[in-house]
Amino acid sequence: MATTTSALGGAIRRREDPALIQGHGRYVDDIKLPGETAAAFVRSPFARAKVLSIDASEALAMDGVVAVYTAADVDSLGPLIAQLSFAPRPLLNGGEVKHVGEAVAMVVAENRYLAQDAADLVFVDYDPLEAVIDLKDAHSDRVIIHEGSESNTIISWAAPFGAEPEDQQAVRDQIEADKSRDDTVVVSQEMINQRLIPTAIEPRRVLAEWNPGYRSLNVWSSSQIPHALAGGIAVSLGLPTTSVRVIAPEVGGGFGAKLNVYNDEILVSWAAQQLARPVRWVETRREAANSTIQGRGWVGTATIVGTTDGEILGYDFDGIADMGAYTQNFTVAIPFLGLFVGSGQYKMPTYWKIDCVATNTTTTDAYRGAGRPEAVYYLERIIDMYAREIGMDPADVRNKNFIPNEAFPGAVSPIGFAMDTGDYSTNLNELLEVADYAGMKAERDAARAAGRHVGIGLSSYVEVCGFAPSGLADLGFNWATYGLPTAFNGSGLVRVNPDASATVIIGTGPSGQAHQTTWAQIVSDRLGIEVDNIVVKHGDTGDSPMGIGTFGSRSAAVDGAAAYQAADRVREKAAKLAAHLLEAAEEDVVFADGGAHVAGSPDSSVGWGDIASIAYQVHKAPEGTEPGLESEVFFTPSNATWPFGSHLAMVEVDADTGNVEILRYVSMDDCGNVINPMIVDGQVHGGIAQGIGQALFEEAIYDADGNLLSGSMVDYPIPTAGDLPAFELHRTVTPTDVNPMGVKGIGEAGTIGSAQTIVNAVVDAVAPLGVTHIDMPLRPRRVWEAIQEAR
Amino acid sequence: MEVSLTVNGQAVTSEVEARTLLVHLLRENLGLTGTHVGCETGYCGACTVHVDGTPVKSCTMLAAQVEGAEVTTVEGLANGELHPVQEGFWERHGLQCGYCTPGMIMTAAGMLADNDNPSEDEIRHGIEGNLCRCTGYHNIVRAIEYAAAKMRGDEPAAPDWEVV
16 A cells, blocks of 8 residues: 655645635634624733722713623633643733733723723723833842742743753853863853734734523634633633634734633633623734733843864853743743753753743743744854854854764753754755855955945754643643643544545644645645645634644644544555455555556556445445544654754945845755645745844833833834845755654744844944944844944 | 715725724625734735725725725725736745735735836835735745736746746
C-alpha cells in the first residue's frame, strides 16, 4: 500500500480566497440574528481606584436601553479563573479597579449607537489610589498592587530549568569567576523589550444566543481557542460544556490577542441568557488596545563573558517581565516560553532568570512569538555587542558557538531542554552565501567611506513550537480551569463520503493561516483524493473533535499530524476494500489518481467512489466490515519542535534626522518540511513585518498615571507598505522527527528572527559615531538622540 | 432621515440617523458586509469603498453625505467576475486573514484606474492608507503588480514560488 500522488510541497492557490476577495467572508460581525441587542462597556479612566458607587439611572431611563449590569449582578459567576492564573480578573469590577480600561459596568441596548450613548450616561464615582506603572518601581514592592500579596513579583522562572537553586547559582558563580580571567572580556547591557499591542485588523467581536428550550448557548467569537472558550463559558455559567457551542468563523487576525477567554465573552453570553435575546459586542480599537491583552514588556540585563577569540564561556540574563494588572491565559507562561530558548542554539553555560511582576497596566499575554522574541532579542543583541568588542565578525562568533551537528540526535540545550533536530551552521552559512555577505560588507564599507551611515545586522534564532507533548500538561499547559482537563493534543477527523468526496474536521482553526488549503493538501497526499474534492471544516465546537487552538506555531505540527494519521487509518481500511474489489492482496494496493490499483497494473483500478460505495453498503464488502469510512485521531508528539534560522538586514541611517531605511532584508528559515511554500512564505513575510514594527515603530506608551497614550492606530503606528522593503526569503530543510510529516511550524519564526536583526543593523550603522545600543523602537528621534549623546 | 443613492449599480433608499456612518449604512441597512470596520479613525482603511469612482474610507463619511452618489463596494467591483486586482490577490497570495483585503482591493483598484503601470515604490506609497497586519505587504505589492500587468494586457511576472 503506497500513495504515489503527493500534494505536499505544492504552492497551490488558497481555497479560502474566492470568498474573501469578493467580500463574502463571514466574520462575527457579519452574522445577524433576529432580535439582537448590543452591548457596550463602561471602563475605568483610572489605573487604580476604589469604585465608590455607580449610578445607572439616567442610562436606564433612556429609550432603547435594555439593561445595565454591574459587579453585584455578576458576583455569583465568580472571577475569571484563567489558566496559570495567580491574579484572577473580576468579570466586572466593583471593588478596586487595577488598570485604565477595566470594565466596571455593561450596558445592553437595542443597537450599538444607543448602547454607547447609554454607557456614556453611567456615572461612576471613583476614589483614585496610587498606581504603579513603571516596571522597576513595581518590582521594588514600594507599593503592593494586589491586596494580600507580599510582593508584586507573582512568580520567577530560572534556568538551567529543573536544576536545584544551588546548581543554578553554581552556573552563575562560574560565569562570575570567568569574568576575572585575564583572557576574557565581559560585555553587559541593560535593554528594554518594549510593550506591544497585537493589533489584529479585526478587533474582537462576540455574539451570543441563548435557547431557553434547549438551555443551550450559541456563541460566535473571533477567537483562536473556541473549545477552551466553550469550556470557560460553561464553567462560569454553570452549564455542561456540551450546552455551549462556540463558533469562530472567519477570524480577522489573532497574533495571540484572541488566545484568551475574556470577561466580555463570559458577560455577553450571560446577558444573552438573562435576557433571552441575542447580545452582540463589538470591540472598539481603543478597547482592543487597553482591554484586550498586550505583549512583551521586559527589562533585563544580558551579560556575556568570552575569550578574545570568540568562545563564549557563559551567558547570564537577569530580567523582569511586566504582567500588567491581572494574569490571564498564558500571562506568566510567556516569560517561561522565553526561558525555553534562553540559550538559543548555542552551547555556552547559561544562567537565565526572570521575575514576573504585576503593574497597574493592561494585562500582557501571548503576542506573536510570546516570550521567544524577547529572549532571543537579548541573546542576539549581546552576542553582537560581544563580537564588536573583540573585533570579530558576528557570523564567525555565532558559528563558533553553535551546538554542533554531532550533538543530534539527543542534543540538550544549556537551559536544560532536549531539542529535536538542528543544523545551525549550514543554515547560517547558506544565508551568508545567498545574500552575498562579503559583497554586502564591501558595499557597506564603501558607503561609509562616502560618508553614509550604512549598517549590516545579523541574527540567528531558535524557537520552540508545537508546544503539545502531553507531559507539558503538568506544567500548566492544559485547559483544566475551563473544565477540560486535556493536554495540548492535536485532533482531526477524516471521512470519505459515499460520493467519494472527503470531509476533514479539525479541532483547530485559522486566523489567516489557510487551514482549508493546508489540511486538504495533507489529506490529499495520504489518500490521493483531489484537493478540490476535500472539504475542511473548522472553528465550530459543535461538530469538531476537542481541539486546542491555533497559537505557538502548533497547528500544522500537531493538528496536521493528527489529520495525517487519521487519513492513514482511512487508507488502511480503504486498502482492504480495494483489495477485495481488485481481487488482489492488500499489500499490493497502490493509491493514485483518485483511486487504487494493483501495483504494476494501473489499468486495473477502482475509484474512491467504488471503495466508498462498498464501505457504506457492507453486504458487498468482505465479511465483518464495519460500515463507514472515517477515522478520528488525537495526536501527542514526543517533544516540541525547535525551528531555527538566520536573518540578515542592511539599513541606512540618516544621521541628521535619525531616520532608518531598510535597504535589504534576507532570511534563511528552517521549519522542517514545507506543506505549501507559498503559505509558508506568507507567514514569514508577516512575521518579519511585525518584528520590524517592534524594532522601528511600535510601543505601548503609558504616562505616569497609567493612561495609555498609544491607544489608537494613529498613536500606535504599525508598519505600512511604504515602511517595508521587499523581503528575500530562503530556506534550509531539517525535518523534525517528532511528527510524521517532519514539519516544525512557521507562524512566529519571522517575528522571532527580525527585531534584533534590524537593531543590530542600525547599531552597526551608527557604531562609527560611537553608539553601542539604542532601545526599541528606533524611531527617528530616538536614533538622533543616541547619535547626539555619542557625539 | 432618508438617503437615496446608487450602490453597486442599484438605486437604493434607506432610513438613517444623521450620525449614521456610511460604513454602517452599507453593512447594517444594506447587508453589504464585505466592507469592514477596523479602527473607527480612518486610519486602517479596511472600510474603503468607491464614492463616485474615488476610494474613500467609509467609516469617516456620514451616510447623509452620499445622497445621490454612486457607491461601489467590494461585492460590486466586478459583479461576480473577478476584477484583475481580485485575481492578483488570489494568484499572488495577497491576503491571509482577509479582513483588510476588501479595503486594500478597493484602494488598489482606484490606484490602477489612474495609473496602470505603477512602480513598486508608487504601489507601496499608494496603499499606505490601508493597513495589513498579516502579509508584510510583500505579496500585496506582487498582487497589484500582477493586476497592473493584466490591465495593460501584459504577462504578469512569475511568482516567487514554483507553480504546480
